[in-house]
Amino acid sequence: MKKSISLVLVTWLFLPCLGLDVETIKQIRQKAEQYYPQALTLRRHLHQCPELCFQEKETSEFIATFLEKLGLKVQTGIAGTGIKAILRGTRKKPVFAIRADMDALPITEQTDFPYASRNPGNMHACGHDAHMTNVLITAKILSDLRDRIPGTIVFIFQPCEEGPPPNQPGGAQAMIQEKVLRNPLVNAILGLHVLPGIPVGSIGIRTGPIMANVASFYVNIFGKASHGAFPHQGIDAIYVASSAIQQFQSLISRFRDPKEPAVLSVGKIKGGVRMNVIAEKVELEGTVRTFSFELQDKIAEGIEKILKGLAVAYGITYRFTFSKDAPFVYNDPELTEFFIPVFENILGKNQVQKVKPMCIAEDFSYYSHQIPTVFFFLGTGDTSPLHTPTFSVDEKILKIGPMLFAGAAIAYLEGFQP
Ligand SMILES: [Zn+2]
Ligand SMILES: [Zn+2]
Known part of the structure; x- marks a missing residue:
């Protein structure tokens, strides 16, 4: 035993x-x-x-x-x-x-x-x-x-x-x-x-x-400076940037299949000179997170389309860089x-x-x-x-x-x- x-x-x-x-x-x-x-x-x-x-x-x-x-x-x-x-x-x-x-x-x-x-x-x-x-x-x-x-x-x-x-x-x-x-x-x-x-x-x-999947994006929005009291004489890069940030979120809420996870965050904004000057330039930096390369590409294209639309609507010019980081x-x-x-x-x-x-x-x-x-x-x-x-x-x-x-x-x- x-x-x-x-x-x-x-x-x-x-x-x-x-x-x-x-x-x-x-x-x-x-x-x-x-x-x-x-x-x-x-x-x-x-x-x-x-x-x-x-x-x-x-x-x-x-x-x-x-x-x-x-x-x-x-x-x-x-x-x-x-x-x-x-x-x-x-x-x-x-x-x-x-x-x-x-x-x-x-x-x-x-x-x-x-x-x-x-x-x-x-x-x-x-x-x-x-x-x-x-x-x-x-x-x-x-x-x-x-x-x-x-x-x-x-x-x-x-x-x-x-x-x-x-x-x-x-x-x-x-x-x-x-x-x-x-x-x-x-x-x-x-x-x-x-x-x-x-x-x-x-x-x-x-x-x-x-x-x-991680990507970073960098946007420079170029407007035209003027006195803060005469906004109609300039092109307000801060106003356009705020509109851009709002519209970027529509790429997640309106253009993405809700079953597929994705995040877009703007983490940095820099622009303007002082309180009574219409800003000539704004820089934005953000990150995009997805689990497919197709959705990553779609969001990149979407950001560019929004910027093109803002250029037509407000007369800004812009520089846009989308960098694919770690997959x-x-x-x-x-x-x-x-x-x-x-x-x-x-x-x-x-x-x-x-x-x-x-x-x-x-x-x-x-x-x-x-x-x-x-x-x-x-x-x-x-x-x-x-x-x-x-x-x-x-x-x-x-x-x-x-x-x-x-x-x-x-x-x-x-x-x-x-
Ligand atoms: Zn870490
Ligand atoms: Zn770590």
């Missing part, structure tokens, strides 16, 4: 559980717990030295040093500050990649943490400090389990996710151009973003498009369906939430238009919104992210059959 119980127990422990056996999950969980104090130190150090788009020099050196100490093959200087580290397991193939972004934002931190930003005006207000820490701890856990990894794992640390200067490729594009997904040829890639509003210990995921992030259906039960086994079934597509953007999309990808949101609870001066992650996620990354990597290499 005793013998048969032991046999059942042993069989249960090593039973393949949707690509991941129970013993492996236990080991990963123990290691994430064991390395948690180090995760806190890493994240707080990275949080203190936020660096902007393509300037992540100190961050990059810190990460490379950590990865080299793990014995990984580390390549630095990709797209400037980007890093790729290779962990060889018991076989060369398949190759699975995990990606973190490294850049911070030009925001002045307003928290009381002893580890608040020491770079005035810069802040990790998008949680990329936590993203980097998650991948570093994942690399440490998987290095420990190297003998049990039937394939190769590539850790990617990319610069400049938050958006490059106009007309320059961002971090993901630049890394791809410098062949980060080659040598070894990466078969699939996984990424995450922290997200307030989802409880700590839960994630949000979906198959298909998960984040939006939508697409979660490969088969790969996502493969990972969902793996994540459920690690976190619990109710902790894996199926989310709707979100209109935020991620340049992870560039990977997802090259190879099969999965991207998910790591819940960070009830914190200030992303991109605000009081944003902070709940540090418990520094245990959860590595468990999910490490579990997914092993499950994929052991059992994914495309």
Whole structure:
């Protein structure tokens, strides 16, 4: 009787559980717990030295040093500050990649943490400090389990996710151009973003498009100056701009199929000289978010038509630029369906939430238009919104992210059959 119980127990422990056996999950969980104090130190150090788009020099050196100490093959200087580290397991193939972004934002931190930003005006207000820490701890856990990894794992640390200067490729594009997904040829890639509003210990995921196509538009409206008391002698660029902003919203409310999500927001307006001068020039900047390129094109054409109409009606001239930025992030259906039960086994079934597509953007999309990808949101609870001066992650996620990354990597290499 005793013998048969032991046999059942042993069989249960090593039973393949949707690509991941129970013993492996236990080991990963123990290691994430064991390395948690180090995760806190890493994240707080990275949080203190936020660096902007393509300037992540100190961050990059810190990460490379950590990865080299793990014995990984580390390549630095990709797209400037980007890093790729290779962990060889018991076989060369398949190759699975995990990606973190490294850049911070030009925001002045307003928290009381002893580890608040020491770079005035810069802040990790998008949680990329936590993203980097998650991948570093994942690399440490998987290095420990190297003998049990039937394939190769590539850790990617990319610069400049938050958006490059106009007309320059961002971090993901630049890394791809410098062949980060080659040598070894990466078969699939996984990424995450922290997200307030989802409880700590839960994630949000979906198959298909998960984040939006993003475009920015820039409009200059040129009128004619005159005295504010004689508006009929000028062409009021402010009046025309206000009309333009109102009419742009009709592209969402009147010209779009309501079943298809889309957003148009004008985020910046600048114009005029003083209270009693009819403004000669107004500049507008805005963003358009969609989940199809067709709708993106339709909205761009619509903006131009509205401007042409205003030119006829009021006699303005205009300059209009529409710039297509990151495309939508697409979660490969088969790969996502493969990972969902793996994540459920690690976190619990109710902790894996199926989310709707979100209109935020991620340049992870560039990977997802090259190879099969999965991207998910790591819940960070009830914190200030992303991109605000009081944003902070709940540090418990520094245990959860590595468990999910490490579990997914092993499950994929052991059992994914495309
Ligand atoms: Zn951001
Ligand atoms: Zn971000």
